[in-house]
Amino acid sequence: MELKLKPIELPGVEMKRPIVIAGPCSAETDEQVMNTARELAENGIKIFRAGIWKPRTRPGAFEGVGSAGLPWLQRVKQETGMYIAVEVATAQHVYEAIKFGVDIVWIGARTTANPFAVQEIADALRGSDMPVLVKNPVNPDLELWIGAFERLNRAGICRLGAIHRGFSVYDKSRFRNHPQWQIPIELRRRIPQLPIFTDPSHITGNSNLIQEVSQDAMDLNFDGLIIESHECPARAWSDASQQVTPAHLKIILNSLILRDHAIGDKSRVTLDELRAQIDKLDTQILESLAKRMNISKEIAKFKYDHNITVLQTRRYDEILKSRREKAEQFKLNPEFVIKVYEDIHEESVNTQTAVMKQLAEEQNKE
Ligand code: PEP
Ligand code: MN
Numbered sequence: 289m290e291l292k293l294k295p296i297e298l299p300g301v302e303m304k305r306p307i308v309i310a311g312p313c314s315a316e317t318d319e320q321v322m323n324t325a326r327e328l329a330e331n332g333i334k335i336f337r338a339g340i341w342k343p344r345t346r347p348g349a350f351e352g353v354g355s356a357g358l359p360w361l362q363r364v365k366q367e368t369g370m371y372i373a374v375e376v377a378t379a380q381h382v383y384e385a386i387k388f389g390v391d392i393v394w395i396g397a398r399t400t401a402n403p404f405a406v407q408e409i410a411d412a413l414r415g416s417d418m419p420v421l422v423k424n425p426v427n428p429d430l431e432l433w434i435g436a437f438e439r440l441n442r443a444g445i446c447r448l449g450a451i452h453r454g455f456s457v458y459d460k461s462r463f464r465n466h467p468q469w470q471i472p473i474e475l476r477r478r479i480p481q482l483p484i485f486t487d488p489s490h491i492t493g494n495s496n497l498i499q500e501v502s503q504d505a506m507d508l509n510f511d512g513l514i515i516e517s518h519e520c521p522a523r524a525w526s527d528a529s530q531q532v533t534p535a536h537l538k539i540i541l542n543s544l545i546l547r548d549h550a551i552g553d554k555s556r557v558t559l560d561e562l563r564a565q566i567d568k569l570d571t572q573i574l575e576s577l578a579k580r581m582n583i584s585k586e587i588a589k590f591k592y593d594h595n596i597t598v599l600q601t602r603r604y605d606e607i608l609k610s611r612r613e614k615a616e617q618f619k620l621n622p623e624f625v626i627k628v629y630e631d632i633h634e635e636s637v638n639t640q641t642a643v644m645k646q647l648a649e650e651q652n653k654e
Contacts, residue, residue, distance in 0.1 A: 289438055289441075289442075291437055291438065291441050291448070291479060291481075291482070292441060292446055293441075293446055293447075293448055293479075293481050293482060294446040294447050295447070296392075296419045296447045296449055296483065297447075298334070298335070298371055298391070298419075300334065300369070301334045301335065301371065303511075305506065305509075305510075305511055305512070305546060306502070306505075306506060306510075306511070306512050306513045306541070306544065306546075307335070307483070307485070307511055307512035307513075308333055308334075308335065308512065308513050308514075308515065308541065309333075309335040309336075309337050309373055309392075309485065309512065309513070309514040309515070310328050310333045310335070310336065310337065310514070310515050310516075310517045310534075310537055311324060311325065311328065311336040311337035311338045311373075311516070311517060312324055312337075312338050312339075312516060312517065312518045312519075312524065312531065313339055313342075313489075313516045313518070313524060313526045313527035313530075313531060314338065314339045314340070314342055314350065314352055314353070314524070314525055314526045314527075315338040315339065315340050315352075315353055315357035315360055315361065316353065316524075316525050318360045318363070320518070320519060321338060321357070321360040321361065321363075321364060322360070322363065322364065322367070323519045324517060324518055324519045324534065325364040325367075325368050325370060326367075326368060327519065327533075327534035327535070328368075328370070328517060328534045328537070329368035329369070329370055330534075331534055331535075331537065331538045333370065333534075333537075334370055334371060335370060335371045335372075335373060335391075335392065336361070336364050336365075336368070336370040336371065336372050336373065337372075337373045337374070337394075337514060337516075338357065338360075338361060338372075338373075338374060339352055339374065339375050339526075340352045340353055340354060340355070340356075340357035340358065340361075340374055340375075341354060341374075341375060341376070341377055341378075341381055342375075342526060343375075343377060343396050343398045343399070344526075349526070350525040350526050355384050355388075358374075358384060358385070358387075358388035358390070359388070361374065361388065361390065362388055362389060365389065365391075371391040371392060372389075372390055372391050372392070373390070373391065373392035373393065373394060373421070374390050374393060374394075375393070375394050375395070375396045376393045376394075376395065376409055377395070377396060377398075377399045377405060377409070378405070378408065378409070379408050379409065379411065379412035381393075381409075382409055382412035382413055383412060385418075386416060386418070390418075391418075391419070392418070392419045392420075392421065393413075393418055393419075393420055393421075394420070394421040394422070394423060394451060394514075395409060395420065395421070395422045395423060395436065396423055397423040397424060397425060397426045397453055397490075398426055399423075400422055400423055400424065400425040400426075400432065400433060400436050401425035401426050401427060401429075401432060403432075403435060403436075403439070406435070406436045406439050406440075407439050409440075410439045410440045410442070410443035410445065411443060413440065413443060413445050414443040414444055414445075415444065416445075417447065418445065418447070419447040419448070419449065420440055420445055420447070420448055420449075421448075421449045421450070421451050421485060421514075422436045422437060422440070422448065422449075422450055422451065423450075423451040423452075423453050423487070424450070424451070424452055424453060424454075424455065424471065424472070426455065426456045426465075427455060427456065428455040428468050428471055430471055430474055430475060430478075433450070433471075433475065434475070434478065434479070437450075437479070437482070448482060449482065449483040449484070449485060449511075449512070450472070450475060450482055450483070450484045450485065451484075451485045451486075451487050451514055452467070452471075452472040452475075452484060452485070452486045452487065452491075452505075452510070453465060453486075453487035453490040453491060454466055454467050454468070454487070454490060454491035455467075455468050455471070461575070462492075462494075462497070463491055463492055463493065463497070464490065464491065464492060464493025464494070464530070465490055465491050465493070466491075467491050467501065467504070467568075469504070469508065469565070469568045470565075470568075472484055472486075472508070472510065473508065473565065476509075476510075483511040483512060484510040484511055484512070485510070485511060485512035485513060485514050486501065486502065486504075486505035486510050486512070486513055486514075487513075487514045487515075488501035488502050488505070488513065488515060489514070489515055489516040489527070489530045489531065490516075490527075490530070492530060493527075493529060493530045494529060494530055495521060495529065495530055495531060495532045495536070498515060498530070498532060498540055499540045499543055499544075502515070502540060502541075502544060503543075503544055503545065504564065504568070506544050506545070506546055506547070507547060507560060507561070507563075507564035507567075508561055508564050508565070509558065509560070509561050515532065515537060515540070516530055516531045516532070517531060517532050517533065517534050517536075517537045518531040518532075518533070519533065519534070520533070521533060547560045548560070577632070580632070580636070581635070581636065581639055584636040584639050584640055585639060585640070585643050587640060588639070588640035588641075588643035588644050588647075589643065589647065591640070591644065592643070592644045592647045592648075598637055598640045598641050598644060599637060604633060607629065607633065608626060608629060608630075611625055611626070611629050612625065612626060
């Protein structure tokens with residue numbers, strides 16, 4: 289279905305890239321909320337976030353202060369003039385948020401993955417003009433993400449935005465949630481008018497990487513950033529490692545380079561966006577190569593322990609044959625792919641030989 293979208297537009301907020309939403313992962317106390325909010329407002333932040341109902345992976349962790357936090361957010365609104373945003377996961381959360389004058393709600397990643405929950409939220413929002421931001425589902429499923437926008441849109445909610453917060457992976461890399469940039473890029477291609485916010489806090493899980501991922505998002509021409517900021521990250525009751533102080537946030541935002549793009553024409557992909565996509569893919573290729581070489585080292589140890597030679601010609605022939613077939617399947621030039629694999633194989637053999645030599649030397653010493 290074609291989405292009927294309206295711009296989010298908040299009086300007094302310039303909808304200029306990057307549109308920034310900032311605030312703590314969780315509202316903890318009245319003071320923590322107010323102190324953080326005041327500092328952020330002084331630094332020019334216009335939209336304040338705070339989780340009050342927290343979906344936690346394991347029970348027993350801090351699950352949010354609940355509705356008790358809503359008056360604190362009302363106070364933020366009254367005293368700083370910032371707009372306030374909270375996460376909702378049930379119809380009851382929606383009713384409470386509306387009652388307390390919340391300006392924006394977002395649907396969390398675990399909730400987006402559940403169509404029943406999204407439908408319940410959409411039904412509860414029916415008849416309101418609430419802007420709703422939808423985080424990507426925890427799993428890399430673009431259709432499920434788009435499905436959530438469709439459910440909200442069918443309930444008459446037109447002021448929609450997407451939050452890209454990365455995707456769960458079993459083997460942790462340097463990111464808490466893998467960005468898989470190709471997914472929000474494809475979302476932009478499919479629904480060009482939908483604003484996309486990047487959430488570098490939940491992508492990285494690490495306050496030292498927020499700047500880098502924020503810049504990546506700007507290079508891809510995404511619209512906004514939602515960043516967790518806490519008056520004292522080390523003492524935060526949730527997501528301590530990824531939160532930044534308001535002062536640190538200011539430094540990050542000031543450092544961002546905003547490259548030109550075709551203003552008002554989001555469907556046009558610019559040269560910078562294409563280059564940023566290439567950069568992302570190259571990083572993935574290099575990460576894969578590094579993983580491959582590490583496995584080669586494991587293999588070398590195995591061969592050493594079992595007295596097997598490094599070079600296994602039959603295996604090499606199989607690799608070349610199957611990679612040639614794959615190349616054809618992916619419409620790549622097979623000659624080019626074979627050349628690349630000859631180099632990779634050579635490097636792998638050299639690495640294995642070096643590992644085996646080292647193991648032999650160590651054994652001789654013993
Ligand atoms: C959050 O924004 O604090 C949150 C719980 O995020 P996510 O749904 O992306 O895990
Ligand atoms: Mn969080």
